[in-house]
Amino acid sequence: MVSIHEYSNSNELATSVGTFIVEEQNKALKSHGKFNVAISGGSLIKVLREALVNDATVSSQVEWSKWHIYFSDERLVPLEHEDSNYGSFKDAVLEELTRKQVIGPVVYTINESLVQEGKSENEKVAKEYESLLPDEPFDLILLGCGPDGHTCSLFPGEAHKYLLEEKTRQVMWCHDSPKPPSDRITITLPVLSASKAVAFVAEGSGKVSILDEIFNKQNQELPCTIVNSENDGKTRWFVNSDAVKGLGLKTGKYST
Numbered sequence: 001m002v003s004i005h006e007y008s009n010s011n012e013l014a015t016s017v018g019t020f021i022v023e024e025q026n027k028a029l030k031s032h033g034k035f036n037v038a039i040s041g042g043s044l045i046k047v048l049r050e051a052l053v054n055d056a057t058v059s060s061q062v063e064w065s066k067w068h069i070y071f072s073d074e075r076l077v078p079l080e081h082e083d084s085n086y087g088s089f090k091d092a093v094l095e096e097l098t099r100k101q102v103i104g105p106v107v108y109t110i111n112e113s114l115v116q117e118g119k120s121e122n123e124k125v126a127k128e129y130e131s132l133l134p135d136e137p138f139d140l141i142l143l144g145c146g147p148d149g150h151t152c153s154l155f156p157g158e159a160h161k162y163l164l165e166e167k168t169r170q171v172m173w174c175h176d177s178p179k180p181p182s183d184r185i186t187i188t189l190p191v192l193s194a195s196k197a198v199a200f201v202a203e204g205s206g207k208v209s210i211l212d213e214i215f216n217k218q219n220q221e222l223p224c225t226i227v228n229s230e231n232d233g234k235t236r237w238f239v240n241s242d243a244v245k246g247l248g249l250k251t252g253k254y255s256t
């Protein structure tokens with residue numbers, strides 16, 4: 001069963017996400033001495049800042065030097081561009097670690113020089129990024145949920161079916177993303193299915209109707225529903241009360 005953890009307050013939600021991440025970190029360190037985690041862009045990054053940097057209890061337990069951080073999807077723009085997921089994560093978290101003189105994680109970015117060469121290099125960017133992925137399954141993949149039910153840069157609809165149907169490649173690319181910017185890379189469903197744990201974070205009243213589609217109507221055309229179905233038992237959703245208002249879902253707090 002997919003667990004849904006609901007919080008009325010955003011700080012409480014962030015603390016809970018942070019506690020969960022530390023728990024997964026500790027399991028990974030015990031089993032293989034490092035923590036391989038993939039993160040998404042969008043509002044998740046603000047939650048990560050709150051959870052892993054601002055929250056004193058959680059941040060004191062994060063062993064950053066043992067983290068290997070990848071991006072579950074990345075926008076194909078220069079790393080300093082305001083749309084770059086790496087850039088947002090750097091501004092929100094990495095710079096703060098530098099300021100505090102914390103030994104930081106290893107962070108795997110796209111090859112920026114290929115991005116500058118333009119769309120013709122998208123496939124190469126994806127292939128190179130795939131070659132950086134860990135040999136073993138991810139310990140944790142952290143996801144967001146778009147208002148159309150996309151996650152990573154796996155979008156619903158005919159035009160993007162090829163992304164969902166990919167069975168061999170671990171990283172795919174697209175040049176017509178419905179959410180700007182248009183050119184992106186994304187990990188694929190087999191990578192999500194292999195991951196030891198998967199967690200979504202979704203906040204705000206703007207998510208109610210898509211969460212209704214995902215959880216109540218179980219719309220199997222939606223990437224988020226597919227991830228839930230393929231990863232049943234190891235998937236958690238951290239939501240705030242506004243995002244699930246009136247949906248009648250069975251929710252409970254996360255506990256270790």
Ligand SMILES: O=C(O)[C@H](O)[C@@H](O)[C@H](O)[C@H](O)COP(=O)(O)O
Pocket residue numbers: 040041042043044073074075085143144145146147150151152153179
């Ligand atoms: O790079 C991206 O755009 C993301 O990885 C994307 O999949 C995001 O997680 C969702 O669109 C949810 O975004 P919000 O949490 O901001 O709604």
